Amino acid sequence: MNSKIRNVAIIAHVDHGKTTLVDAILKYTGVFRVNQEVESCVMDSNDLERERGITILAKNTAVNYGEFLINIVDTPGHADFGGEVERVLGMVDGCLLIVDAFEGVKPQTRFVLRKALEKGLRPILVLNKIDRQNTTPNKVIDQVLDLFIELGADDNQAEFPIIYASGIKGMAKLKLEDEDTDIKPLLDIIVHHVPPPLGDAEKPFQFQVTSIDYNDFLGRILIGRIHNGTINVGDQVALIKTDGKITKEKVYKLFSFENLKKVEIQSATAGMIIAMSGLPEATIGETVACTDNPEALTLITIDEPTMQMIFSVNDSPFAGKEGKFVTSRQIRERLFKELESNVALRVEDSGGAGDRFLVSGRGELHLGILIETMRREGFEFQVSKPQVIFKTIKDHTYEPFESLVLDVPDESTGSCIEAMGKRKGELKNMHSDGKMTVLEFEVPTRGLIGYRGEFIRQTKGRGIMNHSFFEYRPFAGDINKIRNGVLIAYESGTSTPYAILNALDRGEFFIPPGTEVYLGMIVGENNKPQDLEVNICKTKKLTNMRSAGSDTLETLPPPIEMHLEEALEYINNDELVEVTPKSIRLRKLILDPNKRKAASK
Numbered sequence: 001m002n003s004k005i006r007n008v009a010i011i012a013h014v015d016h017g018k019t020t021l022v023d024a025i026l027k028y029t030g031v032f033r034v035n036q037e038v039e040s041c042v043m044d045s046n047d048l049e050r051e052r053g054i055t056i057l058a059k060n061t062a063v064n065y066g067e068f069l070i071n072i073v074d075t076p077g078h079a080d081f082g083g084e085v086e087r088v089l090g091m092v093d094g095c096l097l098i099v100d101a102f103e104g105v106k107p108q109t110r111f112v113l114r115k116a117l118e119k120g121l122r123p124i125l126v127l128n129k130i131d132r133q134n135t136t137p138n139k140v141i142d143q144v145l146d147l148f149i150e151l152g153a154d155d156n157q158a159e160f161p162i163i164y165a166s167g168i169k170g171m172a173k174l175k176l177e178d179e180d181t182d183i184k185p186l187l188d189i190i191v192h193h194v195p196p197p198l199g200d201a202e203k204p205f206q207f208q209v210t211s212i213d214y215n216d217f218l219g220r221i222l223i224g225r226i227h228n229g230t231i232n233v234g235d236q237v238a239l240i241k242t243d244g245k246i247t248k249e250k251v252y253k254l255f256s257f258e259n260l261k262k263v264e265i266q267s268a269t270a271g272m273i274i275a276m277s278g279l280p281e282a283t284i285g286e287t288v289a290c291t292d293n294p295e296a297l298t299l300i301t302i303d304e305p306t307m308q309m310i311f312s313v314n315d316s317p318f319a320g321k322e323g324k325f326v327t328s329r330q331i332r333e334r335l336f337k338e339l340e341s342n343v344a345l346r347v348e349d350s351g352g353a354g355d356r357f358l359v360s361g362r363g364e365l366h367l368g369i370l371i372e373t374m375r376r377e378g379f380e381f382q383v384s385k386p387q388v389i390f391k392t393i394k395d396h397t398y399e400p401f402e403s404l405v406l407d408v409p410d411e412s413t414g415s416c417i418e419a420m421g422k423r424k425g426e427l428k429n430m431h432s433d434g435k436m437t438v439l440e441f442e443v444p445t446r447g448l449i450g451y452r453g454e455f456i457r458q459t460k461g462r463g464i465m466n467h468s469f470f471e472y473r474p475f476a477g478d479i480n481k482i483r484n485g486v487l488i489a490y491e492s493g494t495s496t497p498y499a500i501l502n503a504l505d506r507g508e509f510f511i512p513p514g515t516e517v518y519l520g521m522i523v524g525e526n527n528k529p530q531d532l533e534v535n536i537c538k539t540k541k542l543t544n545m546r547s548a549g550s551d552t553l554e555t556l557p558p559p560i561e562m563h564l565e566e567a568l569e570y571i572n573n574d575e576l577v578e579v580t581p582k583s584i585r586l587r588k589l590i591l592d593p594n595k596r597k598a599a600s601k
Contacts, residue, residue, distance in 0.1 A: 003196045005271045007225065009073040009088055009121075011112040012098035013105075013466070017128040020167035021098060021186075022061070022074050026259070027170060028183045029063040060088075060223070060273060062257040065187050071257065071273045075112070085112055087210045087284065087300055087343060089119045091225040091273055094194030096186075097123040097144070101135040101164070105143040106405060111468045114151050124161045124193055126186065130176075131166040137176060161193050197225070199270030205229030205237065205290040207274075208297045209282050212341045218253060218277040220340075222288070225273050227297060229290060232267040238294035239279055240287040246294055252278030284343045305346055305360035306400040306445055306469055309367060309568075310384040311335065313355040314578055316587060317492060317518040322580035323380020328355035331381050334374060335359060345370070360389060362469070364449070368565050371579055375564075380580040384589075385571045388445045390475070397475040402448055404441040406455070407464040413437045415458045423447030424476040444476045445469075450483065450569040483572065485531040487524035488588060489517040493537030500556060503534045509559045510586065511536075520591025522575065525560075533593060562586060 012018045060073045073088045089095070095116050099109060116123055125144055127137050141162060148158045163186055165172040172186035173179070211223040231237070233254050239247045255262035255275040268274045279288065285300040313319075313328050320326050325334070335347045335357055344366065350356035361367040364386055371383060391398045404425065408416050410432060416439060417427060425443035432438070448467060455465050487507050497513040509524035517523060517536055526532045562570065567577045567584050574596075578585040590596040 004067055005069050005071065005197055006094070006190055006194045007071045007073075007092040007197055007271070007273060008190055008194050009075055009092040009095040009116075010098060011075050011085065011089075011095050011116055011123075012128075013100070013103075013108040013112070015100075017100065017167045018074055018098050021096075021126070021128060021165065022072060022167075024167050024170040024183045025063060025072065025187065026061070028187070029065055060091075060257055061259060062273070063259065065191065068191055070187070070190060073273075085115055089115055089121065090208065090300055091210050092121070093197050094190070095121050095123050096126050096190070097160075098126045098128050099140055099144060101127040101130045101137050101140055102132045104136070104140040105147055106466050108466065108468050109144075110147060110151070110403070113147060117148075117151055117153050117157060122157050122160065122193070124163065124189055126172070127162065127164050128167055130164045131169055131180075137164065161189055163189055197271030199226065199228050201228075201230050201269045203228035203270075204293055204295065205231055205235075205288075206295065206297055207231065207276070207288040208300070209284050209286050209288070210300065212282075212284060213275065215277070220280050220282065221255075221275050221277050222279060222282050223273070223275045226268055226270050228270050230267060230269045231274075231276070236291050237279075238289045238291045239282050240289055240294055240296040241281075242283070242286060242299060244296075247281065248291060249279045249282075249288075251276055283340060300343075304389075305344065305362055306389055307363055307367065307386050308346075308358055308360040308389055309386045310350055311357045311359050312382045312384075312576075314380050314382050314580070316382075316521075316578050316585070316591070318516070318578070318580075318585075320380070322582040324378030324581070326380045331355075331379060332357060334377075334379060338370060342370070363445075364565070364568060368568060371568075372564055375579050375581055378581055382576045382578050382587075383568070384576055385573055386449060386568060388449075391472055393472075398472040399475050400445040401442055401470045401473050401476075402445050402467040403470040404443050404448065404465070404467040406439040406441070408437055408439065408459050409462050410435060410437050412459045412463060413439065416455070416463075419451070419454060419458065420447070422482065423451065423479055442470060443467075444473075444479070446476075447479055452569055453566055454482075481529075481572075483525075483570070485526040485529050486522045486575075486586075487526055487536075488531055488533045488593075489519060489521045489523050489537075490533045490535045490593075491537055492518040495523070495536045496539050497556060498540040499534075499536050499538040502538070503536070504557070506532060506534060508557075510562050512559050513556070518587075518591070520588045520593070520596075522586035522588065 010018045060071060062069055062071045073092060075085045075088055097113060127140060163172050163174060164176055165186060170183055171180045172183050174185055206227040206229060208224045209222045213221040213223060215221055231251060233251055235251050237249055237251055239249050254265050254268055256265050257273060262275055287296045289295055311331060314326060339345055339347055344362045346360040348358050350358040367386060388400055406416055420441050420443060423443060424447050425441040427441055429440035455463055495511055495513050495515045495517055500509055500513055507524050507526040511523050523536050562584060564584055567586055571577060571586060574589050576587050576589055578587055588596060590599055
């Protein structure tokens, strides 16, 4: 047992302040100079994480606090990235459960806490954002205690230590009435309440791969914790694969984590979280062991995907014009490479001509992040509407259900309840503070596809929507189509102000004038349930009286912007989203109107 090491994970609902709290710890422990200008959320290194304000990839750092080395793992708060949470909890011996002192318990709080309790960890409750006005810390503590009991926490887990903190102010305290000082009380509570890592340096070597990094010079870098034994650079080791096969490998380099970087070391021992290179075939969950008597550690189990979609080669008239990587081989290689580190993802060839791939993940956000990442890397492809994954159990069909929490203005309550009723949602709880109402539902995952945009309209942008996977239940029945038909470009060309103005009585448009369109491309939403073809490229005949389009631009309403998430939620089964580094386009699966009509019959 290495008594001077503490391995701790930080878990929380999305946006409850985990990453900001890590920033405060890094500043206090001297990672940054006193006068150094520091970017906020330094652990969110991914561009998408910074833009969205969420943690997507689990990351670890280590800080020196007195004679102790504290390894800190910042985990995602969104349930779609639960694969990351499950992996890293196997590396640590304790966790900080961060809960917003104003918002209280949320769906992902339940999700991440359940994972921690299943691992046998004893969480420390950190009531964050305690400096906000109108916080209700005692009420939130009661909520958390109820949640511990509901999730089956044992007596030791339910007697959790409590600390009050503000990540943004860089302070923590044991009692509400204590003076605001610095983050030291939080570090003290980690040292005293998180046990040192179990493991015997004298036993045969065992290390489990929980994360994978990549370096152009070193190749695959394995990150994980040493459960037993000692390892040195140059040692021969046994890699125990998931199927039980054993291969002999050599450790090329070892690294420990210090502050925000990896530091090369010559040896490491039980309890340490390290990175190693030299094992090009290792993957997540596998064991690296001594060669004499290799014993595998328990494989990491990951919750199964609940949603899937088809990725395919772009076959629109604009194919290859905007992307760098466009072939099926390039798309296939990229998707299968993603499997090396994204353990909650599944990819399989979808038959046919070899240019279609069935990709399964934990939710719309999980798949959407992959699509956006590939798009930014220069890939061009098409994706189908997300579909939930059904299971057959004893000849009965089961489907995934979500736990949904809506925070809505009181006047929007009725319309939200009505909308959820149409989507087979069941209202489980409801309470109001006189201005905002909290609605808790259990709803089929199918019922949430496409709802976010409607929810924003219902609440005029003031509502907050959170959901996480709950369980598989018997099929809830058909959900009626809720969306109107679409406006489809009748020909290829450039959209004109004159054509859009003439068609405004038919519906709302997704594109501005001057947009290049093609036959079968979706350019707007019809006011009626049917699809409608429109001539979006029609020009005004010129006369000697006035020039075409001279005053129409001023009278055109702004188009509805379709970003990636909105597009994925919006499309129907007979439609696709065309994704390129420059554009997001909606289109019909069958572009030719005659063939489309024939197929519909």
